[in-house]
Amino acid sequence: MDIDGVEIRDSFAEAFPMRATRILVTAPDRGWLEAAARTATGFATSVIACGVEAGIERWLDPADTPDGRPGVALLFFATSRRTLESQLVARVGQCILTCPGTACYAGIDGSERLPLGRSLRFFGDGHQIAKRFGERRFWRIPVMEGEFLCEHDTGLVTGIGGGNFLILARDFPAASAAARRAVAAMEGLAGIVLPFPGGVVRSGSKVGSRYAKLSASTNDAYCPTLRGRVEHSALPPEVGCVLEIVIDGLSADAIVAGMRAGIVAACAGGRANGVRAIDAGNYGGRLGPHHFRLREVLAA
Amino acid sequence: MSPDGWILRFREPPAVTVDASPLLPERLCGTGEREVAAIPLQYGRARVALGDLCVLSVGPPQTLVIEGSNHKVRGIGRKASRGTLIVDGDAGDLVGEGLCGARIEVRGSVGDRLASGMQAGVIEVSGAAGDFACAALPGGESTAGGIVRIGGRTGARAGDRMRRGVLVCEGGAGALTGAFMLGGTIVVRGDLGRDPGFAMRRGSLIALDAPTEAPATFRDDGAHEFLWLALLERHLRETAGLDLCLPRRLRRFSGCASVGGRGELLFVSH
Incomplete structure (x- = not known):
């Protein structure tokens, strides 16, 4: 052929089964969005040494994001739920929570859940505020720039x-x-x-x-x-x-x-x-x- | 085959209190005329068959329409879990009490304790509502979910001990709105009565037109951008079909300090 x-x-x-998840990140402009996305998916090439494999799935128009701002869908893959959970919390906490203007949302359904704001809310030191809209729960975590808005958790699937x-x-x-x-x-x-x-x-x-x-x-x-x-x-x-x-x-x-x-x-x-x-x-x-x-x- | 929806038209406006709580879409839709007509209702001190009070006709699918009601008809949609209930006229107290999933539309005004202890679903009232909308019943459960929109004036103590859910008051709200709130969100367009958020522990009370000063028990956090309001707008639009345009920049007051609360009053920033 x-x-x-x-x-x-x-x-x-x-190829091999892996545990996977998707998150959506939004920001006021493409500059901060790209900074957050590249940082959160950086050093994530192979589970051999990085713990997780991750990347940018696609850029999202404002009409396709929960808060109407420019967004990006990120995928994360790991060999176990435990590794994926620890990597996700670390990367969202260190790369998205820290990035000016960003917010983070669940990007995939699933009966199994991975924590996002559920873990990161404690950064608010008691000043965090929960908001529940329908079945979805969000955390407003005060930061020096305003509030970091983060969904409670996201879905876990097999990829x-x-x-x-x-x-x-x-x-x-x-x-x-x-x-x-x-x-x-x-x-x-x-x-x-x-x-x-x-x-x-x-x-x-x-x-x-x-x-x-x-x-x-x-x-x-x-x-x-x-x-x-x-x-x-x-x-x-x-x-x-x-x-x-x-x-x-x-x-x-x-x-x-x-x-x-x-x-x-x-x-x-x-x-x-x-x-x-x-x-x-x-x-x-x-x-x-x-x-x-x-x-x-x-x-x- | 039994109709999938019913229209119940009161033969004449009730002169005494009618307990309409047995009239639920999930109970009546799909039920035959004879059984529906035989449903007993408390009418003053008497028990009266529904067929003696109302004329029955086939209605839209999964929908129960009540026509010709007035403020004597109470308990409409109590704990309704699915389907749609349309009230073409006024209604009395306790509309949507403990609602857990259905949609109620009232084309008129309602009495006190609208949506008390509501868990889920949507209630739209085109007219005014009495006191204690979205409040917990004495000794009962707090309102813990769902969306309520009141097109006219809302009485006093709306959202009292409310825990979750969203209440939108389009025509102003009375005194002590959001008193003792434990969570959830109240949006008021129009004037807001005295002592909003009194003794609130958590939750958000958003006033779009009124007061420029908060009660003394709230601390001024300044004006800020609040992204979560975009989620609130989207939730209202997708779940209840409500188009509410909220300013992103609001002035926040934290309290109520009288109870060490961490709630917030969000006022339009001038």
């Missing part, structure tokens, strides 16, 4: 982490351009985030290491500089650079939609743009229950 001469390898992305595809290209400029096309095509799609810098990761990993204290190490099969050194290299001679796009999503359908949009965009222009093949990262199918086969994703 190919798209304009770019080979679509018969491979699959192997999927680790959807991915690899762009095998002639060189860095070709791989970078293809990856940026893919990210642009995937930005704003509902239910997914790309947690790595700019949505792209260059250091894909494999499970395990020759060093006992490391649980993951470089994916040597896809390192072009190791083509001659490792016996199992997956790279032909014409591939000089590989970039990966990792996708966390609230559902398998959302990840499939994201992968399809990204792969098609990455392949735009065909081989002439320097992209040679699309592959996917997996662990042989033994670790993760979700398998996204590239050819089935594109056929869907």
Whole structure:
């Protein structure tokens, strides 16, 4: 299978169940909104070392936010409820509560709940005020700039982490351009985030290491500089650079939609743009229950 | 097949008190004419069948319409949990007492203790309301949810011991509005009587047109922007279809200091 001469390898992305949530953040203007969103989802690329994977799902028009101001939807993924809860409270407390003008609301339903204002209200030192409108409860926490408005809690759902595809290209400029096309095509799609810098990761990993204290190490099969050194290299001679796009999503359908949009965009222009093949990262199918086969994703 | 809604028209305006609390949408909608007509109502000292007091006709689905009522008809919609109840005319005391989910629309004025102990739902009164709207009954439960809008004048002691929910008084409110409040929100457009928020512990009383000075037991926190008012506006619009335009900048007074309360009076900032 190919798209304009770019080979679509018969491979699959192997993904895992994760605990996930969405919050909505609003601010008086795009400047403060972006500051809050980037900070709250910063250092959240991989659960391997960050505890949580997070990103900006989409920017929201004032008409789509609870308080009628510009907003942003943020998604957070972790391997357990406990980790997600502690990360969420820490990030909202340190990055959104602290950011001028912001407010924070639940962004997803669910019978299981994660605390937001339920934990952060104590910052008000007894001066906080609860407001209940229908079934939703909000906290008004006094701060030096006025009040921080924060919903009591948000929903907790089961999501999927680790959807991915690899762009095998002639060189860095070709791989970078293809990856940026893919990210642009995937930005704003509902239910997914790309947690790595700019949505792209260059250091894909494999499970395990020759060093006992490391649980993951470089994916040597896809390192072009190791083509001659490792016996199992997956790279032909014409591939000089590989970039990966990792996708966390609230559902398998959302990840499939994201992968399809990204792969098609990455392949735009065909081989002439320097992209040679699309592959996917997996662990042989033994670790993760979700398998996204590239050819089935594109056929869907 | 039994009608899904009923119109009950009083044959003549009641001359003595009628306890209309058995007339609930969830009870009457879907019930046959014979059973509905046989429902006994307390009429003064007598027990009278509904069919003897009212003419019955089929009404809109999931709706109970009461026509020709006056201030002698009390207890309308008591603890109603679903459906819609429309009163085309005035009503007496205790309309919507303990309401827990239904919608009540009164096209006229109501007596005292409107929405006392209300838990959920929406009540709209186009005319005036008597004293103790949204107040707790003596020894009874506080109003703990729902939305009440009064188009005309609201009497004294509205929101007394109110715990949650929203009361909107469009035509001014009497003395001691929000007295002993424990939570919830009251919005008053028009004049506000003496001693608003007396002994309130929590909750918000918003006065859009009136007083420039707060009682001595409230401390001036200054004028500020309050974002939560946007949520209140949205809640009223989406839940009750009320379009209330609130200024974001209001002057806050905290109290009531007489009880160490942490409630707030929010007045328009001049």
